[in-house]
Amino acid sequence: MNYFVTAIDTDSGKTMVSAILCEALQADYWKPVQAGLPRDADTVQKLVGNNTIIFPEAYVLKTPASPHAAAALDGITMKLSGFIVPPTKNDLVIEGAGGCLVPLNDTDFVIDLAAKVADVVILVADLYLGSINHTLLTVEALRKRNLRVKGIIFNGQPNRESERIILHHSGLRCLLRIAREETIDQNTVKRYADLLKENWNE
Ligand SMILES: Nc1ncnc2c1ncn2[C@@H]1O[C@H](COP(=O)(O)OP(=O)(O)OP(=O)(O)O)[C@@H](O)[C@H]1O
Numbered sequence: 001m002n003y004f005v006t007a008i009d010t011d012s013g014k015t016m017v018s019a020i021l022c023e024a025l026q027a028d029y030w031k032p033v034q035a036g037l038p039r040d041a042d043t044v045q046k047l048v049g050n051n052t053i054i055f056p057e058a059y060v061l062k063t064p065a066s067p068h069a070a071a072a073l074d075g076i077t078m079k080l081s082g083f084i085v086p087p088t089k090n091d092l093v094i095e096g097a098g099g100c101l102v103p104l105n106d107t108d109f110v111i112d113l114a115a116k117v118a119d120v121v122i123l124v125a126d127l128y129l130g131s132i133n134h135t136l137l138t139v140e141a142l143r144k145r146n147l148r149v150k151g152i153i154f155n156g157q158p159n160r161e162s163e164r165i166i167l168h169h170s171g172l173r174c175l176l177r178i179a180r181e182e183t184i185d186q187n188t189v190k191r192y193a194d195l196l197k198e199n200w201n202e
């Protein structure tokens with residue numbers, strides 16, 4: 001199964017969640033488009049055990065910006081046809097860039113890439129003030145394109161009322177809650193992977 005990790009915004013915790021998913025599912029990892037450094041692939045490599053294969057990106061762009069803009073600065077135009085899913089017998093965790101409607105070029109968005117390469121979406125929602133609106137808009141966009149969403153992973157400062165109203169209106173399931181952590185290392189990832197496994201098949 002190919003899981004696409006998207007979020008309600010950039011810096012929402014997709015990379016950490018991807019590492020947790022790789023650990024929980026013993027899955028491989030692919031970041032199709034990387035804009036700026038450090039490479040999320042390197043971060044995931046440090047956070048997971050040896051069983052995860054980290055596949056190379058389809059595009060590595062120099063500038064930490066919207067991928068369409070970063071590509072233009074590098075003199076590249078990305079195309080959906082340029083994204084070929086790496087072959088693996090394992091589950092594959094595919095990490096997006098920013099949120100769903102982040103442009104790859106003047107036509108396609110990250111959500112179009114998700115529709116092309118993945119079977120199911122995992123949505124990461126950081127619980128900042130404003131996240132209810134961003135989460136429900138993201139769910140609408142995913143539904144409009146008929147993408148299957150497995151559930152939401154809440155990240156950051158807990159906010160039970162935000163979580164309740166998001167789950168109520170989206171009809172989605174909470175797969176995991178991640179607290180703000182002092183340190184994020186292999187032990188942190190393993191701890192959350194064990195919790196995720198408990199919730200995965202409900
Ligand atoms: N629960 C958490 N506790 C502490 N720090 C966190 C937590 N979640 C994310 N962070 C930190 O916040 C920053 C942004 O998170 P992350 O890189 O995972 O975002 P992202 O959604 O992958 O962004 P991008 O769109 O660039 O891929 C990182 O430095 C990460 O370590």
Ligand SMILES: C[C@H](N)[C@H](N)CCCCCC(=O)O
Binds near residue numbers: 011035097099
């Ligand atoms: C560079 C950054 N860390 C991400 N990889 C890309 C974020 C793009 C956000 C674009 C936007 O929504 O304005």
Ligand SMILES: [Mg+2]
Binds near residue numbers: 014040
């Ligand atoms: Mg990331």
